[in-house]
Amino acid sequence: MTGWLDGRRALVVGAGSGIGRAVVDAFRAEGASVAVLERDAGKSAAITEALPDVPVTVGDATTREANDEAVATAVEAFGGLDVLVNCVGVFDFYRGLGDLDADVIDDAFAEMFSTNVKCHLHAVKAALPALRESRGSIVLTESTSAYYAGRGGVLYVSSKFAVRGLVTSLAHELAPDVRVNGVAPGGTLDTDLRGIPSLGQESRRLDDTPGRAADLAARTPLGVALTGADHAWSYVFLASSRSRGITGDVVHPDGGIATGRQTERRP
Numbered sequence: 001m002t003g004w005l006d007g008r009r010a011l012v013v014g015a016g017s018g019i020g021r022a023v024v025d026a027f028r029a030e031g032a033s034v035a036v037l038e039r040d041a042g043k044s045a046a047i048t049e050a051l052p053d054v055p056v057t058v059g060d061a062t063t064r065e066a067n068d069e070a071v072a073t074a075v076e077a078f079g080g081l082d083v084l085v086n087c088v089g090v091f092d093f094y095r096g097l098g099d100l101d102a103d104v105i106d107d108a109f110a111e112m113f114s115t116n117v118k119c120h121l122h123a124v125k126a127a128l129p130a131l132r133e134s135r136g137s138i139v140l141t142e143s144t145s146a147y148y149a150g151r152g153g154v155l156y157v158s159s160k161f162a163v164r165g166l167v168t169s170l171a172h173e174l175a176p177d178v179r180v181n182g183v184a185p186g187g188t189l190d191t192d193l194r195g196i197p198s199l200g201q202e203s204r205r206l207d208d209t210p211g212r213a214a215d216l217a218a219r220t221p222l223g224v225a226l227t228g229a230d231h232a233w234s235y236v237f238l239a240s241s242r243s244r245g246i247t248g249d250v251v252h253p254d255g256g257i258a259t260g261r262q263t264e265r266r267p
C-alpha cells in the first residue's frame with residue numbers, strides 16, 4: 001500500500017493535543033516523517049514516549065528562536081522539509097468588545113494575535129528556505145471563525161480572519177515555489193483549546209463546556225460533532241501531491257456551516 005504522504009518530511013507546530021496531535025498520527029499513517037514543535041513540556045514528553053522516532057522541539061512557537069530550532073531539528077533529522085503545518089491557537093470564550101475592560105485590551109490583543117497570528121509568520125519564515133528547496137506545502141489552521149462571527153469573541157474571530165489573510169497573502173507571494181492553504185475546522189471535540197491569561201482564562205478548556213458534543217452536532221446541517229482525527233484528512237490532502245494545483249484555498253471540515261441551515265430548524 002502506498003501512502004498519500006510517502007517520503008514527505010513534515011513539521012507540525014502545536015502538535016501536543018487536539019487537531020495537531022491527530023495530524024501527526026494521520027501524516028505518519030500516510031507515510032510521512034514528522035517532527036513537532038510544542039510549548040507544553042508534558043505533551044511533548046507524551047509524544048516522545050508514544051512516538052520515540054518523532055523529533056520534538058519544546059518551545060514557544062510565538063518566538064523566532066523556537067521555530068528556527070524546530071526547523072533545524074527537522075531538517076537535520078530528515079535531510080529537508082516538504083510540509084509545514086501550524087495548529088497553534090488560543091480562544092477567548094466569546095468575549096465581545098463590550099465584555100472587555102479597556103485596560104485589558106492591550107494585553108489581550110497581544111496574547112491573542114501573538115499566538116494565533118504571529119506564530120504562523122515565524123513558522124513560515126523559519127521553514128521557507130527548506131520549503132523553497134523542496135517546492136513544498138504549507139497548511140495553516142483557520143476556523144469557522146475565519147468566516148463567521150458568533151463562534152468566538154471579537155479577538156478570536158478577528159485573529160482567525162487574519163490567518164485567512166495570511167493564507168491568501170502567502171499563497172500569492174510564495175507561488176510558484178510553495179503552496180499555502182488553510183483548514184477551517186468547525187467546533188471540535190477532544191481538544192485542549194484554552195483561553196488567554198490576560199482574560200483569566202488560561203486554565204479554562206473549551207472542550208469542558210457542558211453539553212458541547214450535542215451542541216456542536218445541533219449547529220451543523222450534517223448533524224456531526226467532529227474531532228481532530230476527522231479534520232486531519234483535510235491536512236493530509238493539502239499536504240499531498242493530490243492537491244498540487246491548489247494554493248490560497250481552504251478546506252472546511254465543519255459539517256456544512258456555509259449552507260446556513262441548522263439541524264434544529266429541520267421540519
Ligand SMILES: NC(=O)c1ccc[n+]([C@@H]2O[C@H](COP(=O)([O-])OP(=O)(O)OC[C@H]3O[C@@H](n4cnc5c(N)ncnc54)[C@H](O)[C@@H]3O)[C@@H](O)[C@H]2O)c1
Pocket residue numbers: 013014015016017018019020037038039040043059060061062087088089090115119141142143144184185186187188189191192193194206228
Ligand atoms: N477546538 C475547536 O473547536 C477549534 C475549532 C476551529 C479551529 N480550531 C483551531 O485549531 C487549532 C488547534 O486547536 P485545538 O482545538 O486542537 O487546541 P489544542 O490546545 O488541543 O491544540 C493546540 C496545541 O498548540 C499548543 N500551543 C499553544 N500555544 C503554543 C505556543 N505558543 N507554542 C507552541 N505550542 C503552543 C498547545 O499546547 C496545544 O498542544 C487552533 O488554531 C484553533 O484555533 C479549534
